[in-house]
Amino acid sequence: MLRIIVPIKQVPETSNVKMDPETGTMIRLGLEAIINPLDLYALETALRLKQTHQAHIIVISMGPLNAEDALREALALGCDEAVLLSHRAFRGADTWATSYTLSQAIKKTGNFDLIICGERATDGETGQVGPGIAAFLNLPLVTYVRRISEITPAFACVERLVEGGFEVVRSEMPLAITVVKEIANPRLPTLRGMKAAKVIEIPIWGPEEIEANPDYVGLNGSPTRVVKIQSPKVTRSGTLMSAKSKEEMDQAADKLISYLRENNLLNWMNAK
């Protein structure tokens, strides 16, 4: 039986978000919190391994108390255990402190064979926490995994998506991986799953429970600091042409080609 850890993050739901045309920023009012969409692929990977290899899946999240909803949803999908890391001291953590905190919690949950992380979160978009956890736990790491071909308690054989192709990588276990969307289609929770998830107790851990070095957690433990935040204006003042008739289309095509020429954007044209 494999013991699998899936760290997840709760993020604001942004799929139907509208932009404020005045400021060019996201209208955040009334945004719901959801499981980071890319973490669903990590969860699905774990759940499939549970079906094929038998596995015990522990899902962990750091965040405010309402991140329990995300964990509850993961349990409804079929994960076995959940842990919430929530404490004032964890606030303001950068990716370094977040990776440290999650890795301490993972140590606390006992032995494991595999850690599966999403590629990155859709809010912070750094993709740094998965590799960071692997480093703190001194694990081998394979990122951008698109397929697990073989897995045993001793080794795993996976496909890693890289520029222009993929690598076939063999690794010792225990192992940490980050997965890409290609790996599987995430399932939806079932009614039965949701019912079962309701009765599972989710412990809430703070720095003491995970025996964290207080200098390494939260804002205090973060090497990086945000100095300022700006809202960039995303709009560009471009030409807009309407092309309905054949004549208008010819005109638009000519104008467009002129634009491409003036900006040296036709330099890579294929000769044939």
Add this chain to the structure above:
Amino acid sequence: MIDKQNLKEIWTLAEQKKGKLNDVSFELLAWGRRLIPDENYILCSVLLSNEIDIEEVHKLIEYGADRVYLIMNVNLENFCVDPYVAVLTELIEKHKPDVMIASATSTGRTIMPYLSARIHGGLTADCTGLEIDNESGLLLQTRPAIGGNILATIKTPFHRPQMSTVRPKSISIPLRTSSRLGEIIHFNMDFTAVKNRTQVEKFIPFTEEGPSIESANVVVAGGKGIKNKNNFIVIEELADCLGGAVGSSRPLVDQGWTPYSTQVGLSGKTISPELYIACGISGTVQHLAGIQTAHHIIAINNDPNAQIFQVSDFGVVADLFDFLPVLLYRLREFRDNLFLAK
């Protein structure tokens, strides 16, 4: 006065494949050069390889490095975390760089966070701006976050090195000066204690796909407006004509019409090509987040109110099945004249 003993080092992590340097290695030198305020700083490039010609290594100097740290070992043939981390940790401990920049490639995005956790450096991902603050001498790193809706400026006050990744293509390759002088330092390291727990058994290239969207100068992408899978050929033809790569918006990938490696946007790839052409893409916030740093954006959509036009440099309101053939015809005409003229 220049204190030779206490030169501050700005590092870039060069990348190579089979003994050939990747363009990102030179782009990083352009970023690094901007961060050298005076002669108390030097620009260094770190290169890990199995085997590489010294002329190839020298290119790093020609493109701007003052010093190259070269580590050659059979364990470094493919990128694997264990030997890379072992080498870089030892090198960093010895030379104590002030700043270290890598490209946001599959390698850079993997090694940098692992290394930063290991050596307790401060790391910022996907920076679009880097500068040294005149007063404090600290690296100021600017990056878009929350789908490009905010730009955050980040610094690392106390931990070293100050680490960043920058996107490929986010800067032009600097001019090459073959007479530039610099030193190549061979860093010898004992690998006997380095345990490599992962092995790359083989690399399988995508044969049909052409250039990847992250490295292409031109990306032509299709969205829901293409209506069915077979229509995607018009996108491929335009991409092929312009010498570009094919991209797609999320709905197409979710339908299984196009592979994930082509997905542009928040849950796909963030790209900075010279030219991005969006065909039948409405421009959701998620999609726009992926193309914010494209240099030129062209949009073709039949809905004049499509969000994509808000961010376009040139937009055409047209049915793409009518307009793209006309555009392709005109482009080919232009190209044929061009080659005839030569």
